[in-house]
Amino acid sequence: MNKDLFKQIFKLIKNYDEIILARHISPDPDAVGSQLALRDSIRLTFPNKKVYAIGVGVSKFKYLGLMDKIDTNSITNALLIVLDVPNYSRIDGIEDISYHDIIKIDHHPKEDIVGTVDFTSSKYSSACEMVAELLLNTRLIINKQIAEKLFIGIVSDSERFLFKNTTAHTFEMAYKLVAKFNLDTFSLYTSLYEKSFNDYLFEAYIINNMTITKNNFGYLVIDNTIFDKLKVDSASASIVVNNFNFIKDLLAWCFITYDAKNEIYKANIRSRGPIINEIASHYNGGGHQYASGARFINKEDIEKIFNELDKACQEYKEHENQ
Ligand code: AMP
Numbered sequence: 620m621n622k623d624l625f626k627q628i629f630k631l632i633k634n635y636d637e638i639i640l641a642r643h644i645s646p647d648p649d650a651v652g653s654q655l656a657l658r659d660s661i662r663l664t665f666p667n668k669k670v671y672a673i674g675v676g677v678s679k680f681k682y683l684g685l686m687d688k689i690d691t692n693s694i695t696n697a698l699l700i701v702l703d704v705p706n707y708s709r710i711d712g713i714e715d716i717s718y719h720d721i722i723k724i725d726h727h728p729k730e731d732i733v734g735t736v737d738f739t740s741s742k743y744s745s746a747c748e749m750v751a752e753l754l755l756n757t758r759l760i761i762n763k764q765i766a767e768k769l770f771i772g773i774v775s776d777s778e779r780f781l782f783k784n785t786t787a788h789t790f791e792m793a794y795k796l797v798a799k800f801n802l803d804t805f806s807l808y809t810s811l812y813e814k815s816f817n818d819y820l821f822e823a824y825i826i827n828n829m830t831i832t833k834n835n836f837g838y839l840v841i842d843n844t845i846f847d848k849l850k851v852d853s854a855s856a857s858i859v860v861n862n863f864n865f866i867k868d869l870l871a872w873c874f875i876t877y878d879a880k881n882e883i884y885k886a887n888i889r890s891r892g893p894i895i896n897e898i899a900s901h902y903n904g905g906g907h908q909y910a911s912g913a914r915f916i917n918k919e920d921i922e923k924i925f926n927e928l929d930k931a932c933q934e935y936k937e938h939e940n941q
Contacts, residue, residue, distance in 0.1 A: 622756065627736045628722055629757045632661060635698035638670045639689075639718060642746075643704035644711040645854065646677055648811060650703040652772030653724070653746035655684040656754075656765045657700065663760040674711035679852070682810040683768050691715040698722065703746035705730035705739070706905070724749050726784075727907060728896065741907070744784040747772025751792040766800035771807055778861050783909055817849040822859050824849075825874065834932040837863070837872035838925045843879065853878065857912075860887040870932040871895055875921055886913040886924060892939070893931035898924065 632638065640658050642650035658672045671687040699718035704710055705727040723734030726743040743749050747769045754761040754769075773793050777785045780793075796802060829839045846853050856874045863872050871890040878885055886904065888895050888911045896904075896911045902924050904913025913924065 621738065621752070624736065624738055625753055625757050628724075628738065628753060629759065631698060631720060631722055631736055632700075632759075633665070635696070635720070636668050637694055637697040638668060638700060639694065639697050639713070639716055640670070640672045640700045640702065641674060641704075641710050641713050642702045643709045644674075645857070646674065646680070646711065647857070648680060648683065648775035649745045649747050649772040651677065651680045651683045652768040652775070653702040653750045656747065656768040656772075657702065657724075657750050657759075658687075659684070659765050659768075660754055660759045660761055663762065663765075664758065673713065673716070683771065694718075700724065701732060701734070702750070703727070705732055707731055724753070727905070730905070742786070742788075744782070744786065744789045745773050745776035747776065748789055748792050751796060752788075755792070755795060761800075763800040763802070766796040767802055767807055770796045770802055770804070771811055774808070775811060778864065781864060784907070815851075817851055818855060818859075821845065821849050821851045821855055822862060825859060829872070831868055832929050832932070834929050834936060835868055835870040836925070836929040836932040837866075837869045838874070838928070840875045840921060841877075843877055856885075856887050860889050861910075863889065864891060870935060871928050873925065873928055883914050883916055884918070884921060886915075888912065888928065893928070893935040895928065895931065898927045898931060901927065 638661060640654045642654045654672050658670050661670045671689045674686055676686045694716055697718040698720050700722045701710055702724045705725055720735040722736050723732050724738045724746055726741055726746055728741055729739050738749060751769045777789055824845055825839055829837045831837045841856060853876050856876050860874055863869055870892050873886055873888045876885050888899055890909045894908045896906050896908055899905050899911035899913040902913035902915045902920055904911055906912050
Protein backbone atom coordinates (compact mmCIF):
# COMPACT_ATOMS: atom_id res chain seq x y z
CA MET A 620 0.00 0.00 0.00
CA ASN A 621 1.03 3.60 -0.67
CA LYS A 622 0.81 4.97 2.89
CA ASP A 623 3.51 7.67 2.46
CA LEU A 624 2.09 8.82 -0.84
CA PHE A 625 -1.39 9.03 0.69
CA LYS A 626 -0.04 11.14 3.56
CA GLN A 627 1.53 13.52 1.04
CA ILE A 628 -1.71 13.76 -0.96
CA PHE A 629 -3.69 14.48 2.20
CA LYS A 630 -1.20 17.12 3.32
CA LEU A 631 -1.26 18.94 0.00
CA ILE A 632 -5.07 18.93 -0.06
CA LYS A 633 -5.09 20.26 3.50
CA ASN A 634 -2.72 23.09 2.57
CA TYR A 635 -4.86 24.61 -0.17
CA ASP A 636 -8.08 26.62 0.13
CA GLU A 637 -8.91 26.40 -3.59
CA ILE A 638 -8.95 23.01 -5.26
CA ILE A 639 -9.81 22.23 -8.87
CA LEU A 640 -10.40 18.65 -10.01
CA ALA A 641 -10.06 17.79 -13.69
CA ARG A 642 -10.17 14.66 -15.88
CA HIS A 643 -9.92 13.73 -19.54
CA ILE A 644 -11.97 15.00 -22.48
CA SER A 645 -14.68 12.64 -23.79
CA PRO A 646 -15.12 11.38 -20.24
CA ASP A 647 -16.26 7.91 -19.23
CA PRO A 648 -17.77 6.77 -15.91
CA ASP A 649 -14.32 6.18 -14.40
CA ALA A 650 -13.15 9.72 -15.21
CA VAL A 651 -16.34 11.39 -13.95
CA GLY A 652 -16.76 9.00 -11.01
CA SER A 653 -13.22 9.50 -9.69
CA GLN A 654 -13.39 13.28 -10.18
CA LEU A 655 -16.75 13.75 -8.43
CA ALA A 656 -16.07 11.20 -5.68
CA LEU A 657 -12.86 12.95 -4.69
CA ARG A 658 -14.48 16.40 -4.97
CA ASP A 659 -17.32 15.38 -2.69
CA SER A 660 -14.97 13.73 -0.22
CA ILE A 661 -12.78 16.86 0.03
CA ARG A 662 -15.89 19.03 0.49
CA LEU A 663 -17.15 16.81 3.30
CA THR A 664 -13.76 16.65 5.00
CA PHE A 665 -12.95 20.35 4.59
CA PRO A 666 -16.26 22.27 4.37
CA ASN A 667 -14.52 25.67 4.21
CA LYS A 668 -12.48 24.99 1.10
CA LYS A 669 -13.61 25.99 -2.38
CA VAL A 670 -13.60 22.74 -4.34
CA TYR A 671 -14.67 22.50 -7.98
CA ALA A 672 -14.94 19.81 -10.64
CA ILE A 673 -14.34 21.21 -14.12
CA GLY A 674 -14.91 20.00 -17.66
CA VAL A 675 -17.85 19.58 -19.97
CA GLY A 676 -20.91 17.96 -18.38
CA VAL A 677 -22.20 14.80 -20.03
CA SER A 678 -25.93 14.25 -19.71
CA LYS A 679 -25.71 10.45 -19.82
CA PHE A 680 -23.55 10.49 -16.67
CA LYS A 681 -25.84 12.87 -14.76
CA TYR A 682 -26.55 10.06 -12.28
CA LEU A 683 -22.94 10.46 -11.08
CA GLY A 684 -23.42 14.16 -10.26
CA LEU A 685 -22.81 17.49 -11.93
CA MET A 686 -19.75 19.50 -12.90
CA ASP A 687 -19.28 22.96 -11.38
CA LYS A 688 -19.53 26.28 -13.15
CA ILE A 689 -16.71 28.50 -11.96
CA ASP A 690 -15.49 32.00 -12.48
CA THR A 691 -11.90 31.26 -13.46
CA ASN A 692 -10.81 34.81 -12.56
CA SER A 693 -11.71 34.17 -8.95
CA ILE A 694 -9.23 31.29 -8.73
CA THR A 695 -5.88 32.68 -7.70
CA ASN A 696 -3.89 30.03 -5.88
CA ALA A 697 -5.30 26.64 -6.63
CA LEU A 698 -4.26 23.07 -6.21
CA LEU A 699 -5.03 21.12 -9.38
CA ILE A 700 -5.95 17.45 -9.04
CA VAL A 701 -5.92 15.57 -12.34
CA LEU A 702 -7.54 12.16 -12.54
CA ASP A 703 -7.56 9.43 -15.18
CA VAL A 704 -5.46 11.34 -17.72
CA PRO A 705 -1.72 11.17 -18.46
CA ASN A 706 -1.24 14.13 -20.83
CA TYR A 707 -1.95 17.87 -20.68
CA SER A 708 -3.47 17.94 -24.17
CA ARG A 709 -6.34 15.67 -23.04
CA ILE A 710 -7.27 17.44 -19.79
CA ASP A 711 -10.72 18.94 -20.11
CA GLY A 712 -11.12 22.61 -19.22
CA ILE A 713 -7.96 23.82 -17.49
CA GLU A 714 -6.89 26.38 -20.14
CA ASP A 715 -7.84 29.44 -18.07
CA ILE A 716 -7.03 28.06 -14.66
CA SER A 717 -3.95 29.16 -12.73
CA TYR A 718 -2.64 26.60 -10.29
CA HIS A 719 0.48 26.06 -8.22
CA ASP A 720 0.70 22.37 -7.42
CA ILE A 721 -0.64 19.24 -9.06
CA ILE A 722 -1.80 15.98 -7.57
CA LYS A 723 -1.96 13.36 -10.29
CA ILE A 724 -3.98 10.15 -9.85
CA ASP A 725 -3.94 7.97 -12.95
CA HIS A 726 -3.76 4.39 -14.13
CA HIS A 727 -2.60 5.11 -17.71
CA PRO A 728 1.06 4.69 -18.71
CA LYS A 729 3.01 7.81 -17.75
CA GLU A 730 3.11 10.71 -20.25
CA ASP A 731 3.87 14.41 -19.81
CA ILE A 732 1.89 15.25 -16.64
CA VAL A 733 4.03 14.90 -13.53
CA GLY A 734 2.36 15.71 -10.24
CA THR A 735 3.98 17.53 -7.34
CA VAL A 736 2.62 14.44 -5.67
CA ASP A 737 2.27 11.74 -8.26
CA PHE A 738 0.12 8.62 -7.85
CA THR A 739 0.51 6.97 -11.25
CA SER A 740 0.33 3.21 -11.66
CA SER A 741 -0.88 0.95 -14.46
CA LYS A 742 -1.43 -1.80 -11.89
CA TYR A 743 -4.88 -0.38 -11.09
CA SER A 744 -7.97 -1.19 -13.14
CA SER A 745 -9.30 2.33 -12.82
CA ALA A 746 -8.80 5.77 -11.34
CA CYS A 747 -11.76 4.95 -9.10
CA GLU A 748 -9.90 1.96 -7.66
CA MET A 749 -7.04 4.36 -6.81
CA VAL A 750 -9.32 6.96 -5.23
CA ALA A 751 -11.10 4.21 -3.26
CA GLU A 752 -7.75 3.09 -1.84
CA LEU A 753 -6.85 6.70 -1.02
CA LEU A 754 -10.14 7.44 0.74
CA LEU A 755 -10.21 4.15 2.64
CA ASN A 756 -6.72 4.80 4.01
CA THR A 757 -6.73 8.49 4.93
CA ARG A 758 -8.90 10.85 6.94
CA LEU A 759 -10.73 11.88 3.75
CA ILE A 760 -14.40 11.20 4.42
CA ILE A 761 -16.32 8.68 2.37
CA ASN A 762 -20.10 8.21 2.42
CA LYS A 763 -22.56 6.05 0.52
CA GLN A 764 -22.93 8.42 -2.48
CA ILE A 765 -19.16 8.68 -2.82
CA ALA A 766 -18.80 4.90 -2.54
CA GLU A 767 -21.42 4.48 -5.29
CA LYS A 768 -19.49 6.69 -7.72
CA LEU A 769 -16.29 4.77 -7.04
CA PHE A 770 -17.98 1.39 -7.43
CA ILE A 771 -19.49 2.46 -10.76
CA GLY A 772 -16.09 3.63 -12.06
CA ILE A 773 -14.40 0.38 -11.01
CA VAL A 774 -17.11 -1.77 -12.57
CA SER A 775 -17.13 0.27 -15.76
CA ASP A 776 -13.38 0.42 -16.41
CA SER A 777 -12.85 -3.25 -15.59
CA GLU A 778 -15.92 -4.12 -17.69
CA ARG A 779 -17.55 -5.87 -14.73
CA PHE A 780 -14.23 -7.45 -13.65
CA LEU A 781 -13.77 -9.07 -17.06
CA PHE A 782 -10.76 -7.15 -18.35
CA LYS A 783 -7.13 -8.11 -17.80
CA ASN A 784 -6.69 -5.05 -15.57
CA THR A 785 -8.79 -6.76 -12.86
CA THR A 786 -6.77 -7.90 -9.84
CA ALA A 787 -7.41 -9.16 -6.32
CA HIS A 788 -7.03 -5.52 -5.24
CA THR A 789 -9.82 -4.48 -7.63
CA PHE A 790 -12.15 -7.01 -5.98
CA GLU A 791 -10.94 -5.93 -2.54
CA MET A 792 -11.84 -2.28 -3.19
CA ALA A 793 -15.20 -3.23 -4.72
CA TYR A 794 -15.93 -5.55 -1.77
CA LYS A 795 -15.06 -2.87 0.81
CA LEU A 796 -17.25 -0.27 -0.89
CA VAL A 797 -20.20 -2.63 -1.20
CA ALA A 798 -19.86 -4.07 2.32
CA LYS A 799 -19.12 -0.87 4.24
CA PHE A 800 -21.75 1.27 2.57
CA ASN A 801 -24.37 -1.39 1.86
CA LEU A 802 -24.47 -0.53 -1.84
CA ASP A 803 -27.45 -1.59 -3.91
CA THR A 804 -25.43 -2.97 -6.80
CA PHE A 805 -28.50 -3.86 -8.87
CA SER A 806 -29.69 -0.26 -9.12
CA LEU A 807 -26.15 0.93 -9.83
CA TYR A 808 -25.87 -1.57 -12.68
CA THR A 809 -29.15 -0.26 -14.06
CA SER A 810 -27.76 3.31 -14.19
CA LEU A 811 -24.65 2.06 -15.91
CA TYR A 812 -25.96 -0.59 -18.29
CA GLU A 813 -29.57 0.14 -19.18
CA LYS A 814 -29.77 0.66 -22.93
CA SER A 815 -32.39 1.28 -25.55
CA PHE A 816 -33.34 -1.33 -28.11
CA ASN A 817 -31.75 0.92 -30.74
CA ASP A 818 -28.43 0.70 -28.88
CA TYR A 819 -28.62 -3.05 -29.47
CA LEU A 820 -29.54 -2.48 -33.11
CA PHE A 821 -26.38 -0.38 -33.36
CA GLU A 822 -24.38 -3.29 -31.95
CA ALA A 823 -26.07 -5.57 -34.48
CA TYR A 824 -25.08 -3.15 -37.26
CA ILE A 825 -21.46 -3.45 -36.16
CA ILE A 826 -21.60 -7.26 -35.99
CA ASN A 827 -23.18 -7.42 -39.42
CA ASN A 828 -20.73 -5.05 -41.05
CA MET A 829 -17.39 -5.74 -39.39
CA THR A 830 -14.64 -7.34 -41.48
CA ILE A 831 -12.39 -9.91 -39.84
CA THR A 832 -8.99 -10.58 -41.42
CA LYS A 833 -7.19 -13.92 -41.51
CA ASN A 834 -5.03 -12.55 -38.69
CA ASN A 835 -8.16 -12.16 -36.52
CA PHE A 836 -8.24 -8.38 -36.68
CA GLY A 837 -11.76 -6.92 -36.86
CA TYR A 838 -12.42 -3.49 -38.31
CA LEU A 839 -15.22 -1.21 -39.40
CA VAL A 840 -15.57 2.38 -40.54
CA ILE A 841 -18.96 3.26 -39.10
CA ASP A 842 -21.32 4.93 -41.55
CA ASN A 843 -22.41 8.19 -39.90
CA THR A 844 -25.98 7.91 -41.20
CA ILE A 845 -26.55 5.01 -38.79
CA PHE A 846 -26.44 7.41 -35.80
CA ASP A 847 -29.33 9.47 -37.17
CA LYS A 848 -31.22 6.42 -38.34
CA LEU A 849 -31.09 4.70 -34.95
CA LYS A 850 -31.00 7.94 -32.92
CA VAL A 851 -27.95 6.77 -30.99
CA ASP A 852 -25.10 8.95 -29.80
CA SER A 853 -21.90 8.72 -31.86
CA ALA A 854 -20.06 8.17 -28.55
CA SER A 855 -21.87 4.79 -28.38
CA ALA A 856 -18.98 3.26 -30.33
CA SER A 857 -16.81 3.78 -27.22
CA ILE A 858 -19.23 1.65 -25.21
CA VAL A 859 -20.05 -1.01 -27.78
CA VAL A 860 -16.38 -1.64 -28.52
CA ASN A 861 -16.05 -3.27 -25.08
CA ASN A 862 -18.60 -5.96 -25.90
CA PHE A 863 -16.40 -7.94 -28.26
CA ASN A 864 -13.94 -9.22 -25.70
CA PHE A 865 -14.80 -12.90 -25.77
CA ILE A 866 -15.24 -13.45 -29.49
CA LYS A 867 -12.92 -16.33 -30.37
CA ASP A 868 -12.32 -15.02 -33.89
CA LEU A 869 -11.02 -11.64 -32.72
CA LEU A 870 -7.60 -10.75 -31.33
CA ALA A 871 -7.92 -6.99 -31.79
CA TRP A 872 -10.63 -4.78 -33.22
CA CYS A 873 -11.00 -1.16 -34.23
CA PHE A 874 -13.99 1.01 -35.10
CA ILE A 875 -13.65 4.38 -36.79
CA THR A 876 -16.21 7.16 -36.49
CA TYR A 877 -16.09 10.52 -38.22
CA ASP A 878 -16.74 13.59 -36.09
CA ALA A 879 -17.98 15.99 -38.77
CA LYS A 880 -18.16 18.98 -36.42
CA ASN A 881 -14.47 18.79 -35.52
CA GLU A 882 -13.48 17.22 -38.86
CA ILE A 883 -11.68 14.42 -37.12
CA TYR A 884 -11.64 10.62 -37.30
CA LYS A 885 -11.89 8.80 -33.97
CA ALA A 886 -10.67 5.26 -33.46
CA ASN A 887 -11.80 2.95 -30.64
CA ILE A 888 -9.38 0.05 -30.36
CA ARG A 889 -9.45 -3.02 -28.11
CA SER A 890 -7.33 -6.16 -27.89
CA ARG A 891 -7.21 -9.57 -26.24
CA GLY A 892 -3.48 -10.06 -26.85
CA PRO A 893 -1.50 -7.68 -29.07
CA ILE A 894 -0.34 -4.46 -27.37
CA ILE A 895 -2.18 -1.63 -29.09
CA ASN A 896 -1.44 1.65 -27.28
CA GLU A 897 1.89 2.09 -29.05
CA ILE A 898 0.18 1.79 -32.43
CA ALA A 899 -2.50 4.27 -31.26
CA SER A 900 0.28 6.71 -30.36
CA HIS A 901 1.30 6.85 -34.04
CA TYR A 902 -2.12 8.37 -34.76
CA ASN A 903 -2.36 11.02 -32.07
CA GLY A 904 -3.73 8.51 -29.62
CA GLY A 905 -2.83 6.36 -26.68
CA GLY A 906 -4.46 4.66 -23.73
CA HIS A 907 -3.88 1.28 -22.14
CA GLN A 908 -2.12 -1.80 -23.52
CA TYR A 909 -5.42 -3.47 -24.43
CA ALA A 910 -7.80 -0.49 -24.63
CA SER A 911 -6.81 2.54 -26.67
CA GLY A 912 -8.14 5.35 -28.79
CA ALA A 913 -6.82 7.69 -31.46
CA ARG A 914 -7.89 10.85 -33.31
CA PHE A 915 -6.58 11.91 -36.71
CA ILE A 916 -7.54 14.19 -39.56
CA ASN A 917 -6.28 12.35 -42.65
CA LYS A 918 -8.59 9.79 -44.19
CA GLU A 919 -5.57 7.85 -45.46
CA ASP A 920 -4.63 7.09 -41.86
CA ILE A 921 -7.64 4.79 -41.56
CA GLU A 922 -6.07 2.20 -43.80
CA LYS A 923 -2.68 2.74 -42.18
CA ILE A 924 -3.91 2.14 -38.64
CA PHE A 925 -5.91 -0.91 -39.76
CA ASN A 926 -2.79 -2.32 -41.44
CA GLU A 927 -0.64 -1.74 -38.37
CA LEU A 928 -3.19 -3.40 -36.10
CA ASP A 929 -3.60 -6.33 -38.49
CA LYS A 930 0.18 -6.79 -38.54
CA ALA A 931 0.27 -6.71 -34.73
CA CYS A 932 -2.31 -9.53 -34.71
CA GLN A 933 -0.28 -11.50 -37.24
CA GLU A 934 2.91 -11.13 -35.18
CA TYR A 935 1.06 -12.02 -32.00
CA LYS A 936 -0.28 -15.21 -33.58
CA GLU A 937 3.14 -16.17 -34.94
CA HIS A 938 4.66 -15.64 -31.51
CA GLU A 939 1.89 -17.68 -29.85
CA ASN A 940 2.45 -20.57 -32.27
CA GLN A 941 6.20 -20.76 -31.70
P1 AMP B 1 -12.09 4.84 -25.83
O1 AMP B 1 -11.97 3.87 -26.94
O2 AMP B 1 -12.42 6.22 -26.27
O3 AMP B 1 -12.99 4.31 -24.75
O4 AMP B 1 -10.63 4.98 -25.15
C1 AMP B 1 -9.94 3.88 -24.62
C2 AMP B 1 -8.75 4.38 -23.81
O5 AMP B 1 -7.86 5.09 -24.67
C3 AMP B 1 -9.11 5.34 -22.68
O6 AMP B 1 -8.24 5.06 -21.59
C4 AMP B 1 -8.82 6.69 -23.25
O7 AMP B 1 -8.45 7.61 -22.23
C5 AMP B 1 -7.66 6.42 -24.19
N1 AMP B 1 -7.72 7.30 -25.36
C6 AMP B 1 -8.75 7.44 -26.21
N2 AMP B 1 -8.46 8.34 -27.19
C7 AMP B 1 -7.21 8.78 -26.94
C8 AMP B 1 -6.34 9.74 -27.56
N3 AMP B 1 -6.69 10.38 -28.66
N4 AMP B 1 -5.12 9.93 -26.99
C9 AMP B 1 -4.73 9.25 -25.89
N5 AMP B 1 -5.50 8.34 -25.25
C10 AMP B 1 -6.73 8.11 -25.76
